[in-house]
Each structure stands twice: as structure tokens, then as C-alpha cells.
Amino acid sequence: MAFTPLSDLGRHFANQQANVQMRERLAILTAEVASGEAHDLPAQLGTRANQFAAHDYRLGMIASYSKAGSLMATQLAAAQSALENIDLQRSTISTQLIAISPQATQVELSAGAEAARNGFAQLISALNTQIGGVTLFAGTASGAPATASADVMLSAIETYIGGAVTVSDVQNGIAEWFADIFPTDPAEGYQGNTQNMGRQIDKDLSVALDVRADDPVVMQLLQDLATAAIADRLGFSGVAQAQLLNKAGEGLITQASGLTEVRARVGLAEQTLAQSQTRLAAEKTSLGTARNDLAQVDTFEAATALQAVSDQLELHYTLTARLAALTLTNYLR
Structure with a gap:
């Protein structure tokens, strides 16, 4: 399968999109670790939604x-x-x-x-x-x-x-x-x-x-x-x-x-x-404890995921900075 390289503009757009997605994911995980409650409650609750309500x-x-x-x-x-x-x-x-x-x-x-x-x-x-x-x-x-x-x-x-x-x-x-x-x-x-x-x-x-x-x-x-x-x-x-x-x-x-x-x-x-x-x-x-049990996330998993996304975002910024510094002169050297 032939590889079609991205244009400079396309690469810039892709980088921006990836950056936004990682920052959004970072914000969600940060909130979950801080509150202990799942960001997407319907997905977290599933069939227990009526009980939570x-x-x-x-x-x-x-x-x-x-x-x-x-x-x-x-x-x-x-x-x-x-x-x-x-x-x-x-x-x-x-x-x-x-x-x-x-x-x-x-x-x-x-x-x-x-x-x-x-x-x-x-x-x-x-x-x-x-x-x-x-x-x-x-x-x-x-x-x-x-x-x-x-x-x-x-x-x-x-x-x-x-x-x-x-x-x-x-x-x-x-x-x-x-x-x-x-x-x-x-x-x-x-x-x-x-x-x-x-x-x-x-x-x-x-x-x-x-x-x-x-x-x-x-x-x-x-x-x-x-x-x-x-x-x-x-x-x-x-x-x-x-x-x-x-x-x-x-x-x-x-x-x-x-x-x-x-x-x-x-x-x-x-x-x-x-x-x-x-x-x-x-x-x-009693009800507050039961409610929190239904809505809470695994804080260890959330913290691990948060660290992974943080590392990924840091790497993304590093690569973006290096790509931005590339010039034809530096390439020819």
C-alpha cells in the first residue's frame, strides 16, 4: 500500500487535532482523579442508572x-x-x-x-x-x-x-x-x-x-x-x-x-x-456512600492513565518543537 505524505498544512492540522484531543483527555482524567467520579456517568452506570437516579x-x-x-x-x-x-x-x-x-x-x-x-x-x-x-x-x-x-x-x-x-x-x-x-x-x-x-x-x-x-x-x-x-x-x-x-x-x-x-x-x-x-x-x-460507589472510578487506573496522557502530551510538544525547527539548510548539513 502506497504511503501518501501529508502536506505541511495537513501535518499542522493533524498536530493541532491531536493536541486538542490529548488536552481534553488530560482535563477529563484530571477531574476524575480529583473528584473520584466518572466523567461519563451513563457509561459508568450502565444498567444501574435508575438506582443512581x-x-x-x-x-x-x-x-x-x-x-x-x-x-x-x-x-x-x-x-x-x-x-x-x-x-x-x-x-x-x-x-x-x-x-x-x-x-x-x-x-x-x-x-x-x-x-x-x-x-x-x-x-x-x-x-x-x-x-x-x-x-x-x-x-x-x-x-x-x-x-x-x-x-x-x-x-x-x-x-x-x-x-x-x-x-x-x-x-x-x-x-x-x-x-x-x-x-x-x-x-x-x-x-x-x-x-x-x-x-x-x-x-x-x-x-x-x-x-x-x-x-x-x-x-x-x-x-x-x-x-x-x-x-x-x-x-x-x-x-x-x-x-x-x-x-x-x-x-x-x-x-x-x-x-x-x-x-x-x-x-x-x-x-x-x-x-x-x-x-x-x-x-x-448511607445514600451518599451508595451513590458515590456507583459513580466512582478506579482512582489508581485513572491516575495511571493521567500519567500516560501527560507523558504523551509532553512528547507531542517535544516532537512538534523539533519539527518546527527543521530547515532545508539544517537538512542538507
């Missing part, structure tokens, strides 16, 4: 669930902290109110009412706690405050019971306001909705913050504090004021168990979430 899909879902779980964990922790603060206020104020005697001076009575007003305001502030722009105790209506302001509520309650003449009238009127007005009138009371805020934290598992500002326990705390907060604003005698303050204090003490139960519900959600996050982390590790 399933691992990838589940890993993506785990990442999504883990992110949602992390955010929910932050919100639950903030809710637990707010409830702890509420419980502290309840305990402190109840002790002060229960100690007020029928013979207390007006200064003492007003001090008790003022403590209740401050506690009421702090409770409202806790109920309107926001984390990342999300109100915790408003249910799924988390873009706005959970309740109206403390001043608005106390003013509305005073107006509602304006005709009260006895301690029982005040108690019954405030109870009616919290039963009928607070849950239904966002201008004066609860501004959230009746759906609990929650998140999907795994395929068949979700966790909710099932405590809202309209929870019966929370409303009872507000009711007791409101009773004490307006005790010195109704024109009642000192004895009647003391009765209102004492009954409010008794109510706050009684609500200790209810608030403990509410906090336990949040704690159970935290526990469920923590267990789920642990399971997801373990599954992520």
Missing part, C-alpha cells in the same frame, strides 16, 4: 426536608423560649397579686394593677414574637401580629364592662369578652387564623407548632391578667380592687399546669423533629 432524588429530598426541619427547629425553640418567659411572668405576678390583702393601701393596689398591666403587655409581646418575619403564635397567618396591642385590648375590655358594679360583673364581663370578642375581632383581639403553622420534615411526617394566641390556656392567662390590670380603673372600693387582684392571682396560679401542658406539646414537637433530623442525617450518609 433514585439515590440522587432521595438525597435532594433529604436536603429539602433538612432545611425545612432546621427552620422549624429554630421556630419551635423560639416558641419554647417565649412560653418560658410567659410562665416566668405568670409565676412572678401571681405571687405579688395573691399577697395583696383587703386592707392594702391604694398605692399597693395600684402597684399590683400596674404589675399586671406590665405582665399583660409582656405576654402580648411574647405572643407576637417573630422569627425571620414569621409570627409564631398566629397559626398559618404568620405574616402579621398574632394579636392587637395590649393597650387596644385593655381599652376594649374596659369599654365592654363599663356597666359593671360588682366583682362578679367584672369577672363575667371579661370572660365573655375573651369568649366572644377576642377570637373573632382582629381589630381588638386575635389576628391569626385557626390553622396551626407546620412543616413537612420527611415524606410521611410533618411537625406543627400547635400553640396559638387563641389557645384556651393562653386566653385564660390573658383574662386573669386583664382582670388585675383594670382593677384600679373601675372606681371600685379598695376591698373590691383587692378581691379582683386576688382572684386574678389565684387564676394565674391555677394556670401553671395548663401552661406546663402547652410547653410539653411544643417539647414533643421538638423531640419528633430532632429524631427525624437524626434519621435523615444517617440516611444521607
Whole structure:
């Protein structure tokens, strides 16, 4: 078979093409050695492509669930902290109110009412706690405050019971306001909705913050504090004021168990979430290993091939340089 020599232009083109191919192969092998993963995954996986895709899909879902779980964990922790603060206020104020005697001076009575007003305001502030722009105790209506302001509520309650003449009238009127007005009138009371805020934290598992500002326990705390907060604003005698303050204090003490139960519900959600996050982390590790086993190359073979291509490319450059240096004068010598 006759050999047809290449022209100078043809040889130049062939050299360029060989150079490009070797550099591309060098880049692929370098990436494979660095990552340990095959460049041509379909060829590497073969019939195991569906298994690899399933691992990838589940890993993506785990990442999504883990992110949602992390955010929910932050919100639950903030809710637990707010409830702890509420419980502290309840305990402190109840002790002060229960100690007020029928013979207390007006200064003492007003001090008790003022403590209740401050506690009421702090409770409202806790109920309107926001984390990342999300109100915790408003249910799924988390873009706005959970309740109206403390001043608005106390003013509305005073107006509602304006005709009260006895301690029982005040108690019954405030109870009616919290039963009928607070849950239904966002201008004066609860501004959230009746759906609990929650998140999907795994395929068949979700966790909710099932405590809202309209929870019966929370409303009872507000009711007791409101009773004490307006005790010195109704024109009642000192004895009647003391009765209102004492009954409010008794109510706050009684609500200790209810608030403990509410906090336990949040704690159970935290526990469920923590267990789920642990399971997801373990599954992520297991699936990640399985996925990498499917996609990985033999790093020793890849490194050997890389060295061979590197040597070949170096030789190619050396020959190209020598050919470029050839001249007719040097040839004739």
C-alpha cells in the first residue's frame, strides 16, 4: 500500500487535532482523579442508572426536608423560649397579686394593677414574637401580629364592662369578652387564623407548632391578667380592687399546669423533629456512600492513565518543537 505524505498544512492540522484531543483527555482524567467520579456517568452506570437516579432524588429530598426541619427547629425553640418567659411572668405576678390583702393601701393596689398591666403587655409581646418575619403564635397567618396591642385590648375590655358594679360583673364581663370578642375581632383581639403553622420534615411526617394566641390556656392567662390590670380603673372600693387582684392571682396560679401542658406539646414537637433530623442525617450518609460507589472510578487506573496522557502530551510538544525547527539548510548539513 502506497504511503501518501501529508502536506505541511495537513501535518499542522493533524498536530493541532491531536493536541486538542490529548488536552481534553488530560482535563477529563484530571477531574476524575480529583473528584473520584466518572466523567461519563451513563457509561459508568450502565444498567444501574435508575438506582443512581433514585439515590440522587432521595438525597435532594433529604436536603429539602433538612432545611425545612432546621427552620422549624429554630421556630419551635423560639416558641419554647417565649412560653418560658410567659410562665416566668405568670409565676412572678401571681405571687405579688395573691399577697395583696383587703386592707392594702391604694398605692399597693395600684402597684399590683400596674404589675399586671406590665405582665399583660409582656405576654402580648411574647405572643407576637417573630422569627425571620414569621409570627409564631398566629397559626398559618404568620405574616402579621398574632394579636392587637395590649393597650387596644385593655381599652376594649374596659369599654365592654363599663356597666359593671360588682366583682362578679367584672369577672363575667371579661370572660365573655375573651369568649366572644377576642377570637373573632382582629381589630381588638386575635389576628391569626385557626390553622396551626407546620412543616413537612420527611415524606410521611410533618411537625406543627400547635400553640396559638387563641389557645384556651393562653386566653385564660390573658383574662386573669386583664382582670388585675383594670382593677384600679373601675372606681371600685379598695376591698373590691383587692378581691379582683386576688382572684386574678389565684387564676394565674391555677394556670401553671395548663401552661406546663402547652410547653410539653411544643417539647414533643421538638423531640419528633430532632429524631427525624437524626434519621435523615444517617440516611444521607448511607445514600451518599451508595451513590458515590456507583459513580466512582478506579482512582489508581485513572491516575495511571493521567500519567500516560501527560507523558504523551509532553512528547507531542517535544516532537512538534523539533519539527518546527527543521530547515532545508539544517537538512542538507
